[in-house]
Amino acid sequence: MREVYSCVRVIDHGLGAGNVLRDGFNGKAQELLRRIGLKRGQKVLDFGCGRGNYAIPAAQVVGDYGRVYALDKNHRALDELMRRAAARGLDNIVRMDTSGEVDIDLEDGSVQVVLLYDIFWYFRLHDPRLPRLLDEVFRVSTSDGFISIYPKHVDADRLLEMVLSQGYRMRGSCSGELLHDGNLERGRVYNFMLTNR
Ligand SMILES: C[S@@+](CC[C@H](N)C(=O)[O-])C[C@H]1O[C@@H](n2cnc3c(N)ncnc32)[C@H](O)[C@@H]1O
Numbered sequence: 048m049r050e051v052y053s054c055v056r057v058i059d060h061g062l063g064a065g066n067v068l069r070d071g072f073n074g075k076a077q078e079l080l081r082r083i084g085l086k087r088g089q090k091v092l093d094f095g096c097g098r099g100n101y102a103i104p105a106a107q108v109v110g111d112y113g114r115v116y117a118l119d120k121n122h123r124a125l126d127e128l129m130r131r132a133a134a135r136g137l138d139n140i141v142r143m144d145t146s147g148e149v150d151i152d153l154e155d156g157s158v159q160v161v162l163l164y165d166i167f168w169y170f171r172l173h174d175p176r177l178p179r180l181l182d183e184v185f186r187v188s189t190s191d192g193f194i195s196i197y198p199k200h201v202d203a204d205r206l207l208e209m210v211l212s213q214g215y216r217m218r219g220s221c222s223g224e225l226l227h228d229g230n231l232e233r234g235r236v237y238n239f240m241l242t243n244r
Pocket residue numbers: 094095096097098099100101118119120121124145146147148149163164165166169226
């Protein structure tokens with residue numbers, strides 16, 4: 048049966064407010080990414096991309112004229128991501144190996160979409176690096192861009208409040224089947240636009 052993703056778009060009134068499984072997930076992930084607003088030709092940063100469960104479908108959605116910056120501190124995960132990308136003939140993924148620093152080696156305003164999917168085990172709410180990460184993501188995003196958050200292992204309400212307090216504005220949310228810890232589960236991603244701060 049075809050999975051139907053339900054999305055809620057916030058009407059802005061200015062108030063601010065296992066490989067087989069992974070491969071099978073790919074089509075669902077492309078659908079989700081299209082629903083959140085990812086388009087052909089866009090540039091995307093997937094911060095903490097892991098083995099590419101979302102970076103690979105993102106690369107398929109943005110196509111040849113788009114680009115996905117796949118950033119992670121886990122070099123073996125990136126090795127696997129690049130193998131999977133090569134097996135699909137994708138050459139629009141830029142590998143970004145880091146040592147876990149929050150600074151992102153991209154120019155100001157260089158990506159339209161940033162994915163922060165299931166990274167909050169590593170960036171806890173009290174961790175001073177989390178607001179710095181949100182600042183960095185703001186810096187590298189275009190003014191008409193948006194960020195998309197999949198809040199796992201974190202108090203989602205408190206995280207979303209923090210994001211709002213950092214100069215972002217709610218754009219909407221999408222629910223559907225998401226891949227988490229190797230299992231498909233029902234989840235929701237939250238999308239935020241940048242404000243003029
Ligand atoms: C649970 S995985 C999620 C992977 C992917 N986003 C997904 O949803 O399938 C979290 C990833 O964040 C990466 N990560 C954690 N802290 C990081 C940091 N400071 N810089 C870059 N990557 C980081 C980990 O190496 C891991 O690959």
